Amino acid sequence: xxxxxxxxxxxxxxxxxxxxxxxxxxxxxxxxxxxxxxxxxxxxxxxxxxxxxxxxxxxxxxxxxxxxxxxxxxxxxxxxxxxxxxxxxxxxxxxxxxxxxxxxxxxxxxxxxxxxxxxxxxxxxxxxxxxxxxxxxxxxxxxxxxxxxxxxxxxxxxxxxxxxxxxxxxxxxxxxxxxxxxxxxxxxxxxxxxxxxxxxxxxxxxxxxxxxxxxxxxxxxxxxxxxxxxxxxxxxxxxxxxxxxxxxxxxxxxxxxxxxxxxxxxxxxxxxxxxxxxxxxxxxxxxxxxxxxxxxxxxxxxxxxxxxxxxxxxxxxxxxxxxxxxxxxxxxxxxxxxxxxxxxxxxxxxxxxxxxxxxxxxxxxxxxxxxxxxxxxxxxxxxxxxxxxxxxxxxxxxxxxxxxxxxxxxxxxxxxxxxxxxxxxxxx
Amino acid sequence: xxxxxxxxxxxxxxxxxxxxxxxxxxxxxxxxxxxxxxxxxxxxxxxxxxxxxxxxxxxxxxxxxxxxxxxxxxxxxxxxxxxxxxxxxxxxxxxxxxxxxxxxxxxxxxxxxxxxxxxxxxxxxxxxxxxxxxxxxxxxxxxxxxxxxxxxxxxxxxxxxxxxxxxxxxxxxxxxxxxxxxxxxxxxxxxxxxxxxxxxxxxxxxxxxxxxxxxxxxxxxxxxxxxxxxxxxxxxxxxxxxxxxxxxxxxxxxxxxxxxxxxxxxxxxxxxxxxxxx
Numbered sequence: 182x183x184x185x186x187x188x189x190x191x192x193x194x195x196x197x198x199x200x201x202x203x204x205x206x207x208x209x210x211x212x213x214x215x216x217x218x219x220x221x222x223x224x225x226x227x228x229x230x231x232x233x234x235x236x237x238x239x240x241x242x243x244x245x246x247x248x249x250x251x252x253x254x255x256x257x258x259x260x261x262x263x264x265x266x267x268x269x270x271x272x273x274x275x276x277x278x279x280x281x282x283x284x285x286x287x288x289x290x291x292x293x294x295x296x297x298x299x300x301x302x303x304x305x306x307x308x309x310x311x312x313x314x315x316x317x318x319x320x321x322x323x324x325x326x327x328x329x330x331x332x333x334x335x336x337x338x339x340x341x342x343x344x345x346x347x348x349x350x351x352x353x354x355x356x357x358x359x360x361x362x363x364x365x366x367x368x369x370x371x372x373x374x375x376x377x378x379x380x381x382x383x384x385x386x387x388x389x390x391x392x393x394x395x396x397x398x399x400x401x402x403x404x405x406x407x408x409x410x411x412x413x414x415x416x417x418x419x420x421x422x423x424x425x426x427x428x429x430x431x432x433x434x435x436x437x438x439x440x441x442x443x444x445x446x447x448x449x450x451x452x453x454x455x456x457x458x459x460x461x462x463x464x465x466x467x468x469x470x471x472x473x474x475x476x477x478x479x480x481x482x483x484x485x486x487x488x489x490x491x492x493x494x495x496x497x498x499x500x501x502x503x504x505x506x507x508x509x510x511x512x513x514x515x516x517x518x519x520x521x522x523x524x525x526x527x528x529x530x531x532x533x534x535x536x537x538x539x540x541x542x543x544x545x546x547x548x549x550x551x552x553x554x555x556x557x558x559x560x561x562x563x564x565x566x567x568x569x570x571x572x573x574x575x576x577x578x579x580x581x582x583x584x585x586x587x588x589x590x591x592x593x594x595x596x597x598x599x600x601x602x603x604x605x606x607x608x609x
Numbered sequence: 610x611x612x613x614x615x616x617x618x619x620x621x622x623x624x625x626x627x628x629x630x631x632x633x634x635x636x637x638x639x640x641x642x643x644x645x646x647x648x649x650x651x652x653x654x655x656x657x658x659x660x661x662x663x664x665x666x667x668x669x670x671x672x673x674x675x676x677x678x679x680x681x682x683x684x685x686x687x688x689x690x691x692x693x694x695x696x697x698x699x700x701x702x703x704x705x706x707x708x709x710x711x712x713x714x715x716x717x718x719x720x721x722x723x724x725x726x727x728x729x730x731x732x733x734x735x736x737x738x739x740x741x742x743x744x745x746x747x748x749x750x751x752x753x754x755x756x757x758x759x760x761x762x763x764x765x766x767x768x769x770x771x772x773x774x775x776x777x778x779x780x781x782x783x784x785x786x787x788x789x790x791x792x793x794x795x796x797x798x799x800x801x802x803x804x805x806x807x808x809x810x811x812x813x814x815x816x817x818x819x820x821x822x823x824x825x826x827x828x829x830x831x832x833x834x835x836x837x838x839x840x841x842x843x844x845x846x847x848x849x850x851x852x853x854x855x856x857x858x859x860x861x862x863x864x865x866x867x868x869x870x871x872x873x874x875x876x877x878x879x880x881x882x883x884x885x886x887x
Contacts, residue, residue: 195885207795207797208791208795208798209797211795272884273621274621275727276619276621276727277723277724277725277726277727278881278884278885279621279623279624279881279882280621280622280623282623283622283623284620284622285619285620285621285622286618286619286620286621287618287619287620288617288618288619289617290617293725293726293727295725295726296721296725299721299722299725300721300722300726302647304651304654305647305650305651305654309647309650312643313643313644313646313647316639316640316643316644317643317726317728318726319726321639322639
């Protein structure tokens with residue numbers, strides 16, 4: 182059978198310009214430069230063209246030599262850490278951005294769902310937005326009309342159809358946006374992480390709908406960090422890492438390979454990570470977890486005292502006051518588990534030297550079981566909350582049940598949390 | 610959905626996006642209509658302000674120009690009530706200026722769409738010009754009212770008006786297509802456009818008839834494409850008294866076409882990078 186999607190040697194390169202924020206060049210600068218160049222030509226016509234611009238451009242390969250075939254009706258999950266190239270791949274397949282090299286052949290009508298509610302306009306009513314959003318996602322007017330009632334039913338917003346969506350609650354807004362997307366019926370559906378929002382019940386409804394769609398012979402490419410969703414929906418899975426296709430196979434085995442890779446300390450050294458946000462005024466260069474005796478560990482036990490250490494460096498010297506550090510813990514299923522932050526406990530941090538380390542002490546770990554990673558964020562506590570550095574998934578660790586209650590009892594189940602508790606029995 | 614559409618094959622290769630472009634543009638005509646409809650809806654949603662804005666602006670400008678050029682400077686109007694002379698010139702100018710402001714900013718204001726869905730990007734600036742056109746029709750009713758007030762009967766040449774409307778459309782879209790990518794690439798380009806619009810108002814024959822320009826300068830004056838459009842409007846609505854200066858008129862048409870075609874070329878050239886740099 183002919184493939185629905187055939188990818189050969191696909192590559193995408195971005196040029197990162199370091200001195201310029203977001204690659205913006207101002208028109209004024211460009212004009213001034215042009216005059217400078219002309220002036221130079223006039224006054225020194227024989228001077229060799231100087232390439233005196235400091236080399237502040239850097240190549241970044243978002244995708245490198247990807248080749249694969251997908252048959253019609255296949256449901257393929259795409260997993261990988263942030264910055265692995267998952268979204269870039271979907272963007273190329275949906276023709277939003279052009280590849281730098283390689284070739285893709287797609288047979289059939291493609292619809293991409295990279296975001297929920299693309300093109301929604303707050304001033305328009307729910308009814309108007311259904312039509313607008315449907316058209317943006319590639320439905321014809323006749324198609325939308327035919328499915329209109331179904332969409333409204335699915336979103337459960339019937340009463341508010343003629344209310345501008347800016348008055349909607351965020352839940353209603355998301356439901357309506359989903360509902361339109363869920364009624365797309367293209368041959369090939371590209372979905373990026375959109376199920377991460379919305380409440381659990383509604384997520385389930387959408388997954389069910391998507392499953393139904395794929396049962397009718399449609400091809401789905403699905404990017405998600407929720408391994409649970411990937412496992413429910415997809416039979417085949419791709420694992421991307423730093424733009425390369427590492428593994429392609431049955432979902433279960435690819436997911437476990439991915440989870441293993443998270444546990445490996447094979448992470449690119451934190452100092453060299455490119456997929457970070459922030460001004461860089463403070464940069465996190467290393468991080469680890471220490472147990473009670475100060476050993477660096479990746480396995481910890483519930484109930485034990487552990488310490489998260491974050492090593493940072495600064496570009497400038499001088500006093501930097503009101504700095505906020507925070508750690509966000511995520512489970513390997515993609516559930517945002519908890520946060521630790523200096524401002525939660527009113528800890529005022531002032532930094533004087535060029536480097537140092539922040540330590541977050543957990544006196545008694547109440548996570549009971551599972552694999553986790555954490556994000557680090559350093560930002561200003563002053564108005565504007567300027568982000569200095571934000572890196573996701575900087576370190577992975579697993580938690581095993583331990584003697585949480587100090588009673589010698591260790592849970593044998595895989596329950597996620599442990600919590601101090603007491604019992605009382607009142608008898609009549 | 611019929612089979613012929615569903616079984617189409619797309620090939621994605623660097624530099625390849627060009628191939629089916631015009632066919633794609635046709636396929637996405639519904640999206641185009643929806644986007645234009647959205648822009649119009651949003652513009653006129655707060656109905657009172659929306660319509661009022663389209664009325665107040667041209668009327669006030671007309672009053673000011675009539676007082677300055679007609680009553681104080683006492684420029685000739687060729688037998689036509691001065692307010693009508695001004696207003697007929699202002700119709701295409703207002704259309705042109707609001708269209709280029711709307712279309713040149715349209716890519717940046719739709720950045721979210723551009724990074725999340727594919728469609729021929731040409732749709733977006735064009736839809737901006739369509740919104741300008743709606744404003745034009747609103748203003749046109751004011752002109753009709755003005756004519757009734759002054760008991761002014763337009764000449765039969767008014768049937769040629771659609772042609773000049775098309776010319777204005779092409780000129781506005783051409784300019785918009787040039788400004789759009791520049792606006793994406795250079796964020797400070799946004800400051801240039803209001804200046805062009807402001808400046809253009811004074812160098813175009815809006816407040817006066819271009820008959821007052823000495824003949825030896827008229828060809829040079831016609832380098833401004835809007836001169837041809839505005840003269841055309843006056844000729845079509847006010848009739849023979851405001852005769853067309855043909856060499857200048859053809860120069861304007863040629864320049865308009867050059868701007869339009871080169872605008873499409875430039876836009877298409879920059880299009881594939883929009884999603885990456887916006």
